[in-house]
Each structure stands twice: as structure tokens, then as C-alpha cells.
Amino acid sequence: xxxxxxxxxxxxxxxxxxxxxxxxxxxxxxxxxxxxxxxxxxxxxxxxxxxxxxxxxxxxxxxxxxxxxxxxxxxxxxxxxxxxxxxxxxxxxxxxxxxxxxxxxxxxxxxxxxxxxxxxxxxxxxxxxxxxxxxxxxxxxxxxxxxxxxxxxxxxxxxxxxxxxxxxxxxxxxxxxxxxxxxxxxxxxxxxxxxxxxxxxxxxxxxxxxxxxxxxxxxxxxxxxxxxxxxxxxxxxxxxxxxxxxxxxxxxxxxxxxxxxxxxxxxxxxxxxxxxxxxxxxxxxxxxxxxxxxxxxxxxxxxxxxxxxxxxxxxxxxxxxxxxxxxxxxxxxxxxxxxxxxxxxxxxxxxxxxxxxxxxxxxxxxxxxxxxxxxxxxxxxxxxxxxxxxxxxxxxxxxxxxxxxxxxxxxxxxxxxxxxxxxxxxxxxxxxxxxxxxxxxxxxxxxxxxxxxxxxxxxxxxxxxxxxxxxxxxxxxxxxxxxxxxxxxxxxxxxxxxxxxxxxxxxxxxxxxxxxxxxxxxxxxxxxxxxxxxxxxxxxxxxxxxxxxxxxxxxxxxxxxxxxxxxxxxxxxxxxxxxxxxxxxxxxxxxxxxxxxxxxxxxxxxxxxxxxxxxxxxxxxxxxxxxxxxxxxxxxxxxxxxxxxxxxxxxxxxxxxxxxxxxxxxxxxxxxx
Ligand code: IVH
Numbered sequence: 001x002x003x004x005x006x007x008x009x010x011x012x013x014x015x016x017x018x019x020x021x022x023x024x025x026x027x028x029x030x031x032x033x034x035x036x037x038x039x040x041x042x043x044x045x046x047x048x049x050x051x052x053x054x055x056x057x058x059x060x061x062x063x064x065x066x067x068x069x070x071x072x073x074x075x076x077x078x079x080x081x082x083x084x085x086x087x088x089x090x091x092x093x094x095x096x097x098x099x100x101x102x103x104x105x106x107x108x109x110x111x112x113x114x115x116x117x118x119x120x121x122x123x124x125x126x127x128x129x130x131x132x133x134x135x136x137x138x139x140x141x142x143x144x145x146x147x148x149x150x151x152x153x154x155x156x157x158x159x160x161x162x163x164x165x166x167x168x169x170x171x172x173x174x175x176x177x178x179x180x181x182x183x184x185x186x187x188x189x190x191x192x193x194x195x196x197x198x199x200x201x202x203x204x205x206x207x208x209x210x211x212x213x214x215x216x217x218x219x220x221x222x223x224x225x226x227x228x229x230x231x232x233x234x235x236x237x238x239x240x241x242x243x244x245x246x247x248x249x250x251x252x253x254x255x256x257x258x259x260x261x262x263x264x265x266x267x268x269x270x271x272x273x274x275x276x277x278x279x280x281x282x283x284x285x286x287x288x289x290x291x292x293x294x295x296x297x298x299x300x301x302x303x304x305x306x307x308x309x310x311x312x313x314x315x316x317x318x319x320x321x322x323x324x325x326x327x328x329x330x331x332x333x334x335x336x337x338x339x340x341x342x343x344x345x346x347x348x349x350x351x352x353x354x355x356x357x358x359x360x361x362x363x364x365x366x367x368x369x370x371x372x373x374x375x376x377x378x379x380x381x382x383x384x385x386x387x388x389x390x391x392x393x394x395x396x397x398x399x400x401x402x403x404x405x406x407x408x409x410x411x412x413x414x415x416x417x418x419x420x421x422x423x424x425x426x427x428x429x430x431x432x433x434x435x436x437x438x439x440x441x442x443x444x445x446x447x448x449x450x451x452x453x454x455x456x457x458x459x460x461x462x463x464x465x466x467x468x469x470x471x472x473x474x475x476x477x478x479x480x481x482x483x484x485x486x487x488x489x490x491x492x493x494x495x496x497x498x499x500x501x502x503x504x505x506x507x508x509x510x511x512x513x514x515x516x517x518x519x520x521x522x523x524x525x526x527x528x529x530x531x532x533x534x535x536x537x538x539x540x541x542x543x544x545x546x547x548x549x550x551x552x553x554x555x556x557x558x559x560x561x562x563x564x565x566x567x568x569x570x571x572x573x574x575x576x577x578x579x580x581x582x583x584x585x586x587x588x589x590x591x592x593x594x595x596x597x598x599x600x601x602x603x604x605x606x607x608x609x610x611x612x613x614x615x616x617x618x619x620x621x622x623x624x625x626x627x628x629x630x631x632x633x634x635x636x637x638x639x640x641x642x643x644x645x646x647x648x649x650x651x652x653x654x655x656x657x658x659x660x661x662x663x664x665x666x667x668x669x670x671x672x673x
Contacts, residue, residue, distance in 0.1 A: 004045055008052045011042040015058040033321055036084060070143035070210070073134035075122055076171050077230040078308040080139065082115075082291065082316040088269050091292065094315050095265050098294070101312070102302050109295040110268050111241040112260045112276060115316050116225050117286035118177030119206040121149065123226075128159040128166045135209060139308060145209055151218035152176065156252035165247070167231035172253060174226035178205040179284045182221045192448040201286050212613045223285070226253040240295045261295065268292055277319055281355065289318040321382050324357075325395055326350035328379045331362065331406055333413045335437030337445050338521045339429040341412070341419065343368060345379065345391050352383040360389035364426045365408040376403045412437070422561070429521065431565065433572045434473060440466060442519045446474045450525060451517035452506040456499045464488055474517075475578040477503050511538060511588040514579075521562040530554045530627060531563065538576060538586040542567040553602035554629035596625025597671045601637040603628055604652070607645030609662040617665065624669040632657060640665050 015038055018030045030038070039058070046053045085091040098105045122142065124132040133149030134142040149155055159166050178186070183201040190197050198204035208220035226248050229236065238247045242261040249255045258279060262268045272290050280287040294300065294313040303312040327348040334342045343362040350357055360381050362368050373379065377394040396402070410419055412430035414437035420429045430438060440462060447457040454477075465471045470484055480503065485496035509517075515538075516528035523531070534552045535541040541563070549560035566572050580586050603621050605614055605628065612620065617640065618628040632639060632651040638660045639652040652659060660668075 001049070004049050005052055008042060008045050008049075011038055011045070012058060014038055015042060031321070036086075036318070040084075070145060070212075072137075072141050073132060073144040074141045075134065075139075076124070076169070076232055078139050079120060079122055079136045079142070079173065080305060080311050081309055082314055083306075083310045084289075084316050084318045085292075086318055086320060091265065091269070091315065091317060098303055098312055102299055104296075105294055105299060105303075107264060108299055109240075109242075110262050110265065111245070111293045111295050112262060112268060112271060113227055113245075113291045113293065114256045114258050114276065114280065114283070114287045115289040115291045115318075116175035116177055116256060117202050117288040118175040119202065119209050121145075121174055121176050121209070121224070123149065123155060123172045123174065124169070125159060125166070125172065126169050128163065130155065130157045143210065147214040148209055148211060148217040149176075151214050152222045152224055154224045154254045158252075160252035161247075161250040165237040166251070167229075167234040167236065170229055170231035170234070172226050172248070173228035173230065174224045174253070176205055176209055176222050176224050177201065177285050178208065178220065178222060180286065181284055186220065189449075192445060192450055212608070213615075224254055225256045225285075227255065227291075236297065239297055241293045241297065241300075242295055244297070272317060280319075289316045291316055322352050323380050323382045323392065324350045324352050325378050325380055328373065328375060328377050328391065328394075331368070331373075331375055333409065335412065335414050335430050335435060335441075337438060337441035337519050339412075339420075339431060339433075339435065339438050340427045341365075341409075341430060343408075345373075345381075347379075347381060350381065352381065352389065355383065357381060357383060357389045360391045362391055365428055366426045368406050368408075372405060374403050374406050414438075422558075431569060433519075433566070433569065433575060439473060443471070443474055443477070445519050446517045447477075452509055452513065454499075454506050455502045456495070457502065461499070464490070473575055475575055475582060478507070478579075478582040478584070507582070507584045509585060511536075511586060514538070514584060514586070515541070518566070518576075520566045522559045523563065526628075527555060527559050532588040536588050538580065542573065542576060553600075553635045554627045556631060556633070596623070598624040598626030598669060601626045602635055603638060603640055603665070604630070604632050604636050604648060604657075605640045605642070606648035606652075607642030609640065609642040612662060617662070620665070620669050626669075 018035050085094055120136040122134050133146045134144055136142050178201040183204055187197040208217050208222055211217045238244050245255050245259055260271055262271055276290045292315050300313040305311045328345045330346040331343055332346055345360045345362050347358050371393045373394050379394050380392040382392055383389040415432050415435035417430050417432035420431050443462045444459045446452055447454040471477055482496040482500050485491045512529040512532035515531055516525050530552055546560045546564040549563050550557055605617050621628050632648050636657045638658040641659050
């Protein structure tokens with residue numbers, strides 16, 4: 001009993017932590033399968049030992065508290081979650097439980113729907129007009145994100161169809177999602193901009209929905225599918241779930257098209273196995289199961305809900321991510337733009353979830369070592385939804401001889417430079433900026449929109465230029481002539497001229513842009529701005545020592561090391577000198593440095609401010625001559641604290657950094673210097 005109590009406490013801690021990572025930080029730590037396993041273990045423990053139940057157990061609530069930045073919205077009817085069934089047996093047990101309450105369920109028919117993996121929302125319509133849109137929040141109360149939902153083009157602002165079919169007041173429930181293709185596009189854009197990428201489409205969708213600036217939400221390209229209506233005290237014009245889906249479509253809501261009506265559970269199982277399960281991976285949106293719903297709405301009312309948590313009339317049929325065993329033929333390494341060595345496995349091709357997989361990521365050398373993955377091993381490989389295939393670990397059979405433990409290379413597999421292992425980092429790096437493996441990725445980055453913004457120079461053209469031997473590094477770009485381009489496929493006189501013009505035009509970009517475009521490790525757009533402002537010229541930056549760089553407010557030791565390391569490499573120095581000779585701008589336009597009321601001060605913003613978005617607050621500080629950093633350090637002048645502040649606030653308290661609010665920031669920014 002003591003052991004059970006300890007385990008329950010442990011499970012609660014793990015689940016709460018995972019909930020926070022998932023809902024609050026938008027950075028999931030556990031796979032869905034792992035999370036589900038923990039959750040079910042806790043449910044089972046609590047069922048077996050009811051005395052272990054606590055009122056605040058995560059099994060009693062759904063989702064996360066609303067962020068304080070949005071107005072709260074109390075749902076007319078609580079927004080529920082769904083219980084899971086991982087196999088046909090669990091589905092049958094669900095039916096049996098229901099049949100004890102309403103024997104008709106066995107012959108009443110079931111509606112099958114694709115379970116969309118996005119962010120749950122509730123759309124309120126009053127007399128046919130969209131009035132409020134809210135997130136689920138804790139199920140009882142969510143966040144009012146009406147302005148953001150209005151930007152989702154799929155959401156009808158007015159109902160279609162006959163007025164007499166509209167309930168006077170109703171909440172339409174649906175799932176907001178990001179298509180897989182849009183997700184991939186967004187992540188490419190973010191990677192180029194040096195911004196952190198999203199872990200998966202669901203988190204990207206949830207994040208987009210909770211933006212304080214609806215323009216950002218709009219730019220992300222969210223979509224929605226709807227599947228449920230709550231209209232308390234009113235009569236709906238339909239009597240079954242299946243007809244409700246058709247009615248929703250008539251009212252103008254997008255309804256996932258693969259729904260099916262089946263007569264009983266046997267037919268449901270057949271339909272799921274033959275059609276729906278294989279379909280899920282093929283869709284351009286995340287789908288994490290099939291929802292089985294009792295068809296007559298009358299029975300929904302009769303069966304009711306379990307607490308405020310789950311309806312009895314619906315269940316999510318889930319599928320454990322497929323894991324296959326295959327032979328790991330070889331461990332290879334891809335060299336990224338920053339020189340990061342990315343190990344991956346070349347596999348004996350194997351089909352996982354309808355897709356043939358022949359390579360899978362191995363993440364980093366530390367992981368290969370920890371799991372002792374060796375060439376020639378049989379390995380478990382998985383491909384969960386949209387995630388790139390990954391090797392889980394070796395399958396070791398007794399008596400089978402294995403090859404030697406994998407040795408990470410000491411030299412870059414492409415250019416043979418000595419590999420670097422920066423302290424405290426799991427990744428290993430090739431330090432050579434001219435390494436051909438890095439060159440391709442770095443030229444693509446150099447030309448990308450957030451960097452030098454050379455229109456018409458995307459990855460394909462970069463590859464063509466490299467293959468034709470017209471360029472070896474970014475400096476060569478500036479010597480390309482239209483005549484040379486005409487020898488390549490896909491160029492005509494006009495397009496050749498245009499590309500050369502675009503390349504030449506990029507010479508005038510600000511120094512900060514050029515520093516960012518060089519692709520120095522850890523130096524994002526913001527860091528590049530600080531460096532350019534502080535040093536004023538590329539020459540001064542190239543000469544600076546680690547200590548001098550580290551002194552800049554907003555620049556930490558990792559960036560300082562990386563920048564000094566970059567300029568210590570003779571090849572990099574030569575490249576920069578050539579760029580200067582070719583006429584690229586190497587000076588920062590005279591900055592507001594030293595002027596403005598906040599000159600010389602470094603601010604950190606944490607939490608949600610009452611009126612300013614984080615970007616706007618940063619802009620305000622910079623316009624007043626100050627700097628903004630992401631991390632609290634001894635150099636921080638003050639931390640601007642908003643609602644729901646997290647670890648940065650704690651750190652500021654530990655370091656005794658002054659805390660100010662938005663009003664104080666505005667006052668300081670407007671003060672006379
Ligand atoms: S029915 C009372 N149907 O999955 C309505 N949910 O894990 C209960 N979801 O909260 C939900 N597709 O956000 C239902 N076709 C579908 C769904 C669906 C996605 C989401 C929904 C729900 C969550 C439960």
C-alpha cells in the first residue's frame with residue numbers, strides 16, 4: 001500500500017510536469033504514448049485504491065489553466081476530453097459498460113470520425129452570428145481568443161443554411177489545426193530566421209491560437225474541423241451524430257470528410273482496421289486516432305458524462321505508434337549549416353505505417369553512446385505521426401556477435417577538420433566554414449529572406465551553382481555574371497540578369513544582417529544586432545577577444561566563444577576580407593547607441609504584459625536606446641514582469657535584479673535621458 005501511494009505521487013508529479021511542458025511551455029517532454037501510459041497507470045492505481053485519490057489529481061482535470069493575458073471565457077457546457085481504447089478488447093469493454101446503462105447502444109449504430117490532433121476550441125453563435133471563440137483551458141473556463149479565431153478563414157462568421165435550423169445560442173466544438181505541409185513551411189522559415197522550430201503541428205497550432213497579436217495568428221494559416229454542438233435547453237434540428245455532422249457542414253463549418261456510419265461495433269472494428277487506421281498517416285493533418293460515437297443524440301443524454309471529464313457516449317480508439325525492427329547498416333553523418341554533425345542511420349528499408357523508411361535520425365553522439373547503438377545491430381525504429389523516423393535502440397540477442405562500439409569521428413567526415421565538442425553541448429561541430437557539407441546549407445541561409453534576402457536564390461539554385469562549380473562560398477556569389485548563369489538550365493536572359501541584380505543589391509544590407517547571414521553558431525538576428533551596434537565595423541568585431549565580446553549586455557559566453565572562434569579560423573577571416581573587397585557594407589549605420597533614455601541598459605521581459613506584446617515592448621526598449629536579452633544575468637538592469645512569469649522571475653529574485661512592470665517601463669522609456 002505504501003508503495004502504491006508513493007507510485008501514485010510519483011505519477012502525479014510526472015504527469016503535472018508533462019502537462020506544464022505541453023500546455024504552458026508548448027514544449028512537450030513526453031511522447032503521447034508515454035504520457036498515455038503514465039496517465040492510465042495512475043487511473044488504474046486510483047481505481048484500485050480509491051483512498052489514494054486526491055482532489056487535485058491530474059486525472060480530475062483536462063488541460064491547463066488559461067494564461068492571464070486573454071479574457072477568461074466560461075463555457076456554457078464544460079468542454080470534455082475523451083477516454084482512450086488502445087485495442088478492440090478495450091472498445092468492447094466500453095460498449096459493455098454503456099450497455100449496462102442503456103442496452104440499446106449495441107444496435108443503435110456508431111459514427112466513426114477521424115480524431116484531429118490540434119487544439120480544441122469552442123465557437124459561440126448567437127442568432128447565427130459568431131460572437132465568441134475560446135480555447136478549452138481547464139474545460140470549465142478557457143481563454144477568449146475570438147480575435148484570433150476570426151482570422152481562421154474556415155470559421156464561418158455567420159451561419160449558412162435556413163435560419164429556422166439555427167439554435168438561438170450554441171457552442172460549436174472543433175479542433176484547430178495546422179496542416180503538415182504548412183507546418184513544414186513554417187519551420188523552414190523559422191530555421192532560416194534563427195528562431196526555435198516547433199516540435200509538432202499541434203504545438204504550433206496551440207501556440208498560434210494563443211498569440212496576443214491576431215496578425216501573427218493569421219500568418220500561421222490555421223484551419224479548423226468541427227464535430228460537436230452544445231445548445232443547452234434548445235432543440236437541435238437533427239437526432240443523430242451523423243446527421244449533426246451533415247448539419248454542421250450545411251451551416252458552413254468544415255467537417256472532416258472521412259466520417260462513417262456503421263450499424264454496430266463489429267462493423268466499426270472492420271471499418272477502422274481496413275480503412276480508417278491506414279488512412280491516418282496519409283492525411284495532411286495530424287490525426288491521432290478514430291473517435292467512436294454512439295449515433296443517436298438521445299442516448300448521449302442518457303449515458304451522460306463521467307464527472308466533467310469524459311462523455312460515456314464517445315471514446316478515442318488510439319493506435320500505439322508502430323515500431324519495426326530492421327538492420328542498421330551504417331551510421332552516417334550530415335553536416336549542417338552551423339557545422340553541427342548530425343548522425344543518422346542507414347537502414348535496411350522497412351515499411352512503417354505505410355511509408356518505406358531507409359534512414360532515421362540518431363540525434364547525437366551522446367545518445368548513440370548511451371544506448372550503445374552499433375553498426376550492424378538490429379534496431380527498433382519508429383515513426384510517430386509527422387515526426388522524422390528515429391532509432392529507439394538496439395535489439396540485442398544473446399550469442400549474436402556485434403561490431404565494435406561506435407566511435408564518433410575525430411575529424412569532419414566531409415572536410416577532415418578536427419571536430420569540436422563545445423563544453424556543455426551535446427552536439428559536435430565541424431569548425432571549418434568552407435567545409436563543403438556546411439557550404440550548401442550556409443549559402444542557402446546566407447541568401448534567405450531574414451539574412452541577405454537575395455530574391456530568386458533558393459536551395460535548388462544554390463545547388464545548381466555549386467554543382468556547376470560557379471561558386472564555392474558566399475563571396476563567389478558576388479562575382480557571378482549573367483553570361484555564366486545562361487549556361488545553366490532554367491535561366492534565360494531576363495532571369496539571369498534579375499538574379500545577378502538581386503545579388504549585387506544585397507551588398508548594401510546593414511552590418512547586423514551580414515553578421516547574421518554569416519551563420520556563426522548561436523548568433524541569431526538579435527545577437528547580430530547587438531554585435532553590430534557595439535563594434536560598429538566588421539574589422540573591430542573580428543579583432544575582439546572573447547572577454548570583450550562577453551562584456552556586451554545581452555551577449556552570453558556561448559556567443560562570445562563562438563564569435564571569437566569564428567574569426568580565429570583563417571579561412572573565415574579570408575572570406576570576410578574578400579566580402580569587404582567585393583564591396584559589401586561592413587559598417588553599421590550610426591546607431592542610436594549612447595542616446596535615448598534607456599541607453600546602456602539591458603532589460604529582460606518575462607510573462608505577459610497587460611498591453612504590449614513582447615515584440616512591441618522590445619521595440620520600445622530598443623527605440624529608447626536600450627537592449628533586450630532573453631536571459632537574466634548580473635548585467636540585467638531590470639526585469640519587466642508580466643502575468644504568469646516563470647523561471648526568469650525566480651532567477652531575477654535570486655540575483656536581486658530590480659523588477660518593474662509595464663507602466664514603469666513606459667515611464668522610463670519616455671523619460672528625458
Ligand atoms: S468529441 C463532447 N470528436 O480530441 C465532445 N473530439 O482527446 C468530446 N477531437 O477534446 C470530443 N477530433 O478536442 C471529438 N472528431 C472528434 C475529435 C475530437 C479531435 C479532440 C477534442 C477532444 C479531444 C479529446
